[in-house]
Amino acid sequence: MSDVYVVGVDMIKFMKAGTGPAVQKLGAQAALMALDDAGLKIQQMEALYCGNLYQANAMVGQRILQEIGQTGIPVVNTSNACATGATAFREAWMAVKAGVYDLVLAVGVEQMSAGLLGGGGGAKGIPKEGLLGSATMPAVFAEAGMEHARKYGTTFEQFAKVSVKNHHHSTMNPKAMYQIETPLEQVMNAEMIAYPNTKLMCSVNVDGSAAAVLASEKKAKELGLMKRAVRVKASVLTSDPWQERDLVMPDVNTCTRNAAKKAYEMAGVGAKDLNLVELHDCFATAEILHYENLGLCGDGEAGKLIDEGAVALGGRIPVNVSGGLLSKGHPLGATGIANIYEVSTHLRGEAGKRQVPNARLGLTHVIGLGSACAIHVLERVA
Amino acid sequence: MADKKPLPAVDFLKIPESGEPYLEGHQCKSCGAVFLGERTVCSKCGTRDQMAAKRLSTRGALYVYSIVHRSFPGVEVPYISAVVDLEGGGTVKGNLIGIDPDPEKIRLGMPVDVVFKDALGRKDREGNAYLSYFFQPRKA
Numbered sequence: 001m002s003d004v005y006v007v008g009v010d011m012i013k014f015m016k017a018g019t020g021p022a023v024q025k026l027g028a029q030a031a032l033m034a035l036d037d038a039g040l041k042i043q044q045m046e047a048l049y050c051g052n053l054y055q056a057n058a059m060v061g062q063r064i065l066q067e068i069g070q071t072g073i074p075v076v077n078t079s080n081a082c083a084t085g086a087t088a089f090r091e092a093w094m095a096v097k098a099g100v101y102d103l104v105l106a107v108g109v110e111q112m113s114a115g116l117l118g119g120g121g122g123a124k125g126i127p128k129e130g131l132l133g134s135a136t137m138p139a140v141f142a143e144a145g146m147e148h149a150r151k152y153g154t155t156f157e158q159f160a161k162v163s164v165k166n167h168h169h170s171t172m173n174p175k176a177m178y179q180i181e182t183p184l185e186q187v188m189n190a191e192m193i194a195y196p197n198t199k200l201m202c203s204v205n206v207d208g209s210a211a212a213v214l215a216s217e218k219k220a221k222e223l224g225l226m227k228r229a230v231r232v233k234a235s236v237l238t239s240d241p242w243q244e245r246d247l248v249m250p251d252v253n254t255c256t257r258n259a260a261k262k263a264y265e266m267a268g269v270g271a272k273d274l275n276l277v278e279l280h281d282c283f284a285t286a287e288i289l290h291y292e293n294l295g296l297c298g299d300g301e302a303g304k305l306i307d308e309g310a311v312a313l314g315g316r317i318p319v320n321v322s323g324g325l326l327s328k329g330h331p332l333g334a335t336g337i338a339n340i341y342e343v344s345t346h347l348r349g350e351a352g353k354r355q356v357p358n359a360r361l362g363l364t365h366v367i368g369l370g371s372a373c374a375i376h377v378l379e380r381v382a
Numbered sequence: 383m384a385d386k387k388p389l390p391a392v393d394f395l396k397i398p399e400s401g402e403p404y405l406e407g408h409q410c411k412s413c414g415a416v417f418l419g420e421r422t423v424c425s426k427c428g429t430r431d432q433m434a435a436k437r438l439s440t441r442g443a444l445y446v447y448s449i450v451h452r453s454f455p456g457v458e459v460p461y462i463s464a465v466v467d468l469e470g471g472g473t474v475k476g477n478l479i480g481i482d483p484d485p486e487k488i489r490l491g492m493p494v495d496v497v498f499k500d501a502l503g504r505k506d507r508e509g510n511a512y513l514s515y516f517f518q519p520r521k522a
């Protein structure tokens with residue numbers, strides 16, 4: 001089977017939730033940017049894979065084609081919680097890998113609204129939020145972080161340091177929603193949302209889109225696109241296996257560990273070979289868990305990893321140099337492709353001030369709560 | 383209306399004609415996994431039609447928690463969202479009451495009891511009152 005390459009990839013600058021244009025126009029922007037990045041036209045695309053969550057029943061992919069070129073190609077619309085964009089990318093990868101198509105487009109797009117996610121509850125009886133604990137995302141991920149604290153003594157300060165780091169990184173990313181430094185005291189003293197997550201430790205709801213053009217090796221060579229191409233070394237999707245507490249406490253760990261193991265096997269590499277990682281920091285507490293889940297350090301060493309600065313730009317294994325979901329922003333359906341844009345940009349040596357020097361190998365990770373985990377391992381070609 | 387029996391806040395809270403309310407789990411006779419709510423297939427081992435109702439313990443231990451300061455309109459904050467492992471199997475999520483919402487005071491692993499009280503005055507559209515469950519620190 002042919003290797004599959006990213007030959008064009010881009011994202012729009014993420015913007016405040018609810019300020020973007022209609023979803024199809026938002027998605028069309030990134031789609032056109034990715035086509036331009038590859039120097040290709042929509043007429044050359046053989047299929048479109050579109051990730052969008054909040055309008056999953058509304059044919060967003062087809063509506064994007066109505067904006068940029070209705071060529072009649074097959075469109076697949078995907079929805080997989082916060083793994084939606086990565087799932088669209090993976091479907092595109094699989095189609096090329098299988099030899100069905102040589103050149104396809106993947107788009108992730110989301111229009112968001114401000115405020116708390118989760119905890120809506122059912123229509124039956126009485127509202128359960130605040131009666132049977134909390135189903136809001138900040139609380140759910142706070143509890144996931146407390147599980148780590150319970151096992152290893154991880155502190156509020158260590159969780160907060162994740163936000164300090166990611167906000168710092170985003171000051172070097174012009175496409176991030178925010179470019180502001182947030183010192184430790186500011187993060188820890190920000191409004192408490194769900195202990196231990198303060199407001200600055202929660203991802204930012206934004207409108208955004210990202211897109212990628214994927215090609216078979218034959219097509220990439222034929223089009224003369226290998227110089228800036230990025231090889232997809234692994235693409236893995238998992239769901240959450242049964243756990244004794246998962247009825248009340250969604251497990252984001254096991255599906256990540258399972259996906260990481262498969263991804264490293266598929267790519268023929270280990271965590272130690274990675275030059276950078278974009279992982280799912282939907283909350284500061286979550287990032288700590290995934291250092292261990294992805295094998296960036298041993299179990300129980302995540303607190304030390306953040307304390308020592310190993311995961312900051314310039315450290316042993318920089319994590320979320322884009323600013324992450326915490327500061328770049330988290331447009332749910334676009335996030336999985338925006339991460340691929342970030343890693344690809346470093347592998348191409350085009351990341352400007354935040355460039356990870358000599359980056360050859362990177363990993364992207366997203367979690368859709370409920371749960372789905374998608375991991376991609378990307379490698380520089382030239 | 384005053385003496386009308388309250389309804390259970392969730393399906394797995396049982397209110398018998400006589401005796402104390404309790405939480406009901408369903409246990410797989412094949413692998414022992416415990417679920418909240420009725421089901422016919424075990425999602426741990428896949429065995430069908432081997433589920434048996436099980437009265438869950440009112441004794442448990444605090445597994446993890448979060449102190450919720452921001453919620454939806456009408457929800458009183460702060461409160462403690464807690465995940466509790468019950469003795470003999472079953473994990474339940476609910477509010478931890480009877481202790482300050484202060485991380486200095488709440489101890490992971492602390493013993494708690496399941497108690498049954500009115501559902502914070504919440505009523506449905508027909509005006510029915512509900513009975514819910516809460517966790518409170520076990521008195522020594």
